Amino acid sequence: MTTTTRPTGRSSAGRLGASFRATAHPRTVGAALRMLLVATVVLGILYPLAGVAVGALMPARAAGSLIEVDGTAVGSSLIGQAVEGDAWFHGRPSAVDNDAMASGGSNAGPNSPDLVAAIEERRAEVAAREGVDPASVPADAVTASASGLDPHISAAYAALQVERVARERGLEVEEVEALVAEATSGEPWLALGDATVNVTVLNASLAALG
Amino acid sequence: MTDLIGVAVLVGLLALLQWPLGTLLARAATSTRHLRVERAVYRVVGVAPDAQQSTRSYAGAVVAFSTLGVVLLTAILLMNRALPFSEGTAGMGFAGALSTAISFVTNTNWQWYSGEVALGYTAQAAGLTVQNFLSAAVGIAVAFVLVRALAAHRSATLGNFWVDITRITVRVLLPIAAVSAVLLIAGGVIQTLADPTTVTGVTGAAQTLPGGPVATQEAIKQLGTNGGGFFNANAAHPFENPTAWTNLLSMVLMLAIPFSLPRALGLILGNRRQGYAVLGAMTTLWVASAGLLIWAEHAAGGLAPTAAGAALEGKETRFGLTASALYAASTTGTSTGSVNAMHDSLTAPGGLIASASMGLGEIAPGGVGSGLYGMLVIAILAVFLAGLMVGRTPEIYGKRIRAAAMTRVALYTVATPVLVLAGFAATMAIPSLHSAVTQDGAHGVSSALYAYLSAGNNNGSAFGSFDSSGTPQLLLMGAVMLLGRFLPMLLVISLAGVLAREPRVPAGAGTMRTDGPLFTVLLVGVAVVVALLTYAPALALGPIAESLA
Numbered sequence: 001m002t003t004t005t006r007p008t009g010r011s012s013a014g015r016l017g018a019s020f021r022a023t024a025h026p027r028t029v030g031a032a033l034r035m036l037l038v039a040t041v042v043l044g045i046l047y048p049l050a051g052v053a054v055g056a057l058m059p060a061r062a063a064g065s066l067i068e069v070d071g072t073a074v075g076s077s078l079i080g081q082a083v084e085g086d087a088w089f090h091g092r093p094s095a096v097d098n099d100a101m102a103s104g105g106s107n108a109g110p111n112s113p114d115l116v117a118a119i120e121e122r123r124a125e126v127a128a129r130e131g132v133d134p135a136s137v138p139a140d141a142v143t144a145s146a147s148g149l150d151p152h153i154s155a156a157y158a159a160l161q162v163e164r165v166a167r168e169r170g171l172e173v174e175e176v177e178a179l180v181a182e183a184t185s186g187e188p189w190l191a192l193g194d195a196t197v198n199v200t201v202l203n204a205s206l207a208a209l210g
Numbered sequence: 211m212t213d214l215i216g217v218a219v220l221v222g223l224l225a226l227l228q229w230p231l232g233t234l235l236a237r238a239a240t241s242t243r244h245l246r247v248e249r250a251v252y253r254v255v256g257v258a259p260d261a262q263q264s265t266r267s268y269a270g271a272v273v274a275f276s277t278l279g280v281v282l283l284t285a286i287l288l289m290n291r292a293l294p295f296s297e298g299t300a301g302m303g304f305a306g307a308l309s310t311a312i313s314f315v316t317n318t319n320w321q322w323y324s325g326e327v328a329l330g331y332t333a334q335a336a337g338l339t340v341q342n343f344l345s346a347a348v349g350i351a352v353a354f355v356l357v358r359a360l361a362a363h364r365s366a367t368l369g370n371f372w373v374d375i376t377r378i379t380v381r382v383l384l385p386i387a388a389v390s391a392v393l394l395i396a397g398g399v400i401q402t403l404a405d406p407t408t409v410t411g412v413t414g415a416a417q418t419l420p421g422g423p424v425a426t427q428e429a430i431k432q433l434g435t436n437g438g439g440f441f442n443a444n445a446a447h448p449f450e451n452p453t454a455w456t457n458l459l460s461m462v463l464m465l466a467i468p469f470s471l472p473r474a475l476g477l478i479l480g481n482r483r484q485g486y487a488v489l490g491a492m493t494t495l496w497v498a499s500a501g502l503l504i505w506a507e508h509a510a511g512g513l514a515p516t517a518a519g520a521a522l523e524g525k526e527t528r529f530g531l532t533a534s535a536l537y538a539a540s541t542t543g544t545s546t547g548s549v550n551a552m553h554d555s556l557t558a559p560g561g562l563i564a565s566a567s568m569g570l571g572e573i574a575p576g577g578v579g580s581g582l583y584g585m586l587v588i589a590i591l592a593v594f595l596a597g598l599m600v601g602r603t604p605e606i607y608g609k610r611i612r613a614a615a616m617t618r619v620a621l622y623t624v625a626t627p628v629l630v631l632a633g634f635a636a637t638m639a640i641p642s643l644h645s646a647v648t649q650d651g652a653h654g655v656s657s658a659l660y661a662y663l664s665a666g667n668n669n670g671s672a673f674g675s676f677d678s679s680g681t682p683q684l685l686l687m688g689a690v691m692l693l694g695r696f697l698p699m700l701l702v703i704s705l706a707g708v709l710a711r712e713p714r715v716p717a718g719a720g721t722m723r724t725d726g727p728l729f730t731v732l733l734v735g736v737a738v739v740v741a742l743l744t745y746a747p748a749l750a751l752g753p754i755a756e757s758l759a
Contacts, residue, residue, distance in 0.1 A: 023269075023270040023273040023274045023277075024270075024274070025270065025274075027256075028267075028270055028271055028274045029274050029278070030256065031255050031256055031257050031271070031372060032271070032274040032275040032278045033278055034254060034255045034256060035251075035255045035275065035372065035375070035376075036275070036278055036279060036282055036340075036344075038251060038254055038255060039340050039343065039344055039379070040282070040336055040340050043339060043340045043343045043344075043379070043384070044335050044336035044337065044339055044340040045335070045336055047339070047384065047387075047388065047426055048335040048339060048423040048426045048427070049423075050388070050426075051388075051391050051392075051395070051401045051423055051425055051426035052401055052402060052403055052423060054391075054392055054395060054401070055395050055400075055401035055402060055425070058395055058396060061395055061396060061397070061398050061399075061400075062395050062400055062401045062402055062425070063400065063402050063404065063421075064400050064402070064407075064419050064421070064449065065398050065452070066407075066409075066419075069412065072410075073407070073409050074409055074410065074411055074412045075409055075411050075412060075417055075419070076419050076448075076449075078398055078448035078449065078452045079417070079419060079448055079449070081411040081412060081413065081415065081417055082411065082413075082415045082417070083412075083413050083415075084413055084414070084415065085413065088412070088413050092527065098415075098417065099417075099418075100417055100418055100419050100420060101326055101327070101406065101418050101420055102324060102326070102327065102442065103324075103326065103441050103442045103443035103446075103447045104324070104442045104443050104552075104674070105443070105446070105523070105524040105552035105554075105555060105674065106523065106524065106552075106555065107524070107552055107554040107555065107673065107674035107675040108514065108523065108524075108554070108555060108649075108675070109514075109554060109555065109558075109649055109653035109656075109657075109673075109675070109756070110511070110512030110513070110514050110515060110521070110523075110555065110556065110557050110558050110561070110653075110756070111512050111513045111514065111558065111653060111756060111759055112513075112514060112649065112653070113513075115513075115514040115523060115555075116513045116514050116517045119514060119517040119518045119523075120517060123517075138519070139518045139519040139520035139522045140520075140522050140527055142517075142518050142519075143518050143520075143522040143523040143524075143525075144523060144524070145446070145524070145525065145526050145527065146443060146446035146524045146525055146526050146549070146550065146551045146552045147441075147443035147446040147447045147448060147526060148443065149443070149447065149448055150448070150526050150527050150528070151448065152526070152527035152528050153527060154527060185528075196527050196528050200412065203412040203413060204412050206412075207412050207413075
């Protein structure tokens with residue numbers, strides 16, 4: 001912390017020693033420790049708590065964008081859920097079974113034989129479930145997402161499922177299509193990202209119909 | 211085609227931001243005035259803000275501050291279960307805690323653990339978030355040191371470390387992070403101290419939803435080019451990055467400071483065109499990497515993308531191919547290492563570009579601070595090579611480059627590649643390290659090379675199939691991250707000491723211009739040639755072999 005000029009004629013061993021003394025100097029160590037403590041209080045405690053206070057002003061968002069059916073929270077509109085049965089829309093495959101406390105993808109490589117086998121299996125499964133040609137199953141229906149919690153599917157995959165869901169629920173196809181349209185995001189924001197259908201929101205609106 | 215509008219919006223926002231942010235950074239680096247809150251910090255810490263430090267003293271402060279940072283963070287991580295709001299998380303053993311502490315202090319943020327499983331809210335906030343700020347501040351401070359040394363005339367001092375990190379935090383990082391955190395909360399990123407909540411899902415299956423002070427950590431994680439996620443899935447997790455526009459904001463944050471520092475360089479040197487030449491080189495490399503990655507993911511080569519019809523494995527629907535690829539290029543080009551798609555499942559050419567982007571030495575546009583000083587080292591190398599060709603003493607920004615400076619530049623250029631290739635080789639050769647490789651064939655080789663490119667260059671992203679949770683890998687990666695951060699950093703401080711003592715001479719007839727497009731081309735050429743010569747053989751064994759398969 002004081003101005004020093006480099007003495008001439010020092011050996012390199014001497015310079016190394018001086019460097020070490022500069023690191024281990026009690027004043028340097030003391031300042032470093034106090035700086036760390038100040039930072040921990042301000043940046044590690046006050047800043048996050050201030051964020052929590054701001055979050056309390058936007059509770060719907062800060063608490064996880066919960067959605068309710070008949071007054072009971074059934075999940076987050078941002079998080080995909082495991083779906084069983086033909087009366088519902090199915091989301092994308094999940095490498096973590098939609099466990100929201102253990103997010104992650106398959107991390108399978110682009111030429112992984114296991115992944116190729118899984119893709120073929122999913123394709124056959126979806127085609128059988130929807131009663132369509134396997135070639136018409138879209139890519140998002142046969143690939144696991146990055147988070148394992150992706151709530152969205154492509155418009156194509158939603159369209160593929162409309163008929164089955166309408167049949168199973170005894171609804172008109174147009175009614176289900178209207179619900180799909182409600183759960184579809186508008187124009188992609190500034191064209192980054194694709195138009196998507198939120199399966200969690202869509203299934204919740206089906207559930208609300210009873 | 212419409213996707214390109216989104217890319218253009220990102221570029222436009224960055225071009226607008228670098229103007230005021232570059233000015234702000236230049237003032238923080240050179241101002242002689244102290245804010246009231248800064249004076250309060252100096253009083254509590256016990257430093258004299260107007261004292262100037264020698265090379266040794268400045269380097270000593272960096273080392274002491276970072277070493278104690280590792281010690282404190284290791285202790286906090288080990289205490290996880292005893293801290294408030296630990297939420298029943300598992301915590302870490304000693305090797306894991308030490309490796310993680312090194313990882314965050316070195317601005318790497320390699321995640322061998324799942325955040326939501328391993329760490330409670332206090333350890334994440336009071337431990338990891340703090341180093342997200344401080345490691346970024348240290349990186350920018352060292353860039354300030356080098357820039358001030360280039361602008362100095364026969365100076366024996368480099369500035370004051372405590373003033374640098376305080377100003378960077380108070381004037382730049384904290385205000386931007388705070389505003390961004392509010393925007394992220396508005397976008398749906400959670401910010402709560404509530405426990406995880408279990409609900410009965412729509413179709414009957416129970417689901418537990420996590421809580422945590424995520425938005426405040428997310429903001430600085432991107433802004434500081436840190437990259438360590440609150441959750442395992444990082445910025446692919448809907449609670450970290452819920453929408454297309456939070457994704458755009460995340461990319462703006464990670465690129466903002468690296469792309470603004472060249473303007474600060476130009477302002478401090480008194481010639482803004484010097485900054486533009488450097489900015490041009492960073493932009494060229496980033497655009498090339500982003501363009502190639504976007505092309506590769508849309509082309510969907512490889513067995514799995516062909517089988518599926520698109521390269522969507524490991525990608526989120528709300529981002530799609532273009533925003534995922536653009537993010538991958540940005541996070542590997544900036545040393546951030548946060549991910550919104552799983553890089554392991556990128557197409558083979560996509561994974562190659564991401565690897566090569568780190569192999570450039572994190573200069574496209576690089577980490578906060580480290581990107582600029584890395585590019586300035588390339589610049590000195592470039593004028594040296596050009597000087598050899600025409601037989602003149604190389605000079606840059608009015609500084610003669612003599613043997614002492616050139617030795618440091620050479621060591622800097624060699625240091626990281628040696629660490630990367632040694633770690634990679636050791637992993638491939640030693641069984642207890644090789645057990646981290648869980649995929650067969652060339653892709654397994656790619657995962658190990660990616661891991662050490664990431665650790666040595668302090669990026670932090672991963673091919674997730676590489677399981678580094680074993681003690682030997684934790685310790686080797688810890689050592690590579692530590693040396694990969696501080697060897698180059700100390701060489702830069704030492705280089706700054708040498709350059710500061712040089713007189714600043716006016717440009718002569720034989721001086722090579724460094725403020726025009728020709729120099730930009732030279733910078734890009736030297737950066738690419740050095741990286742290619744260094745890593746081409748290793749890349750051929752992994753991602754290039756995969757791409758040709």
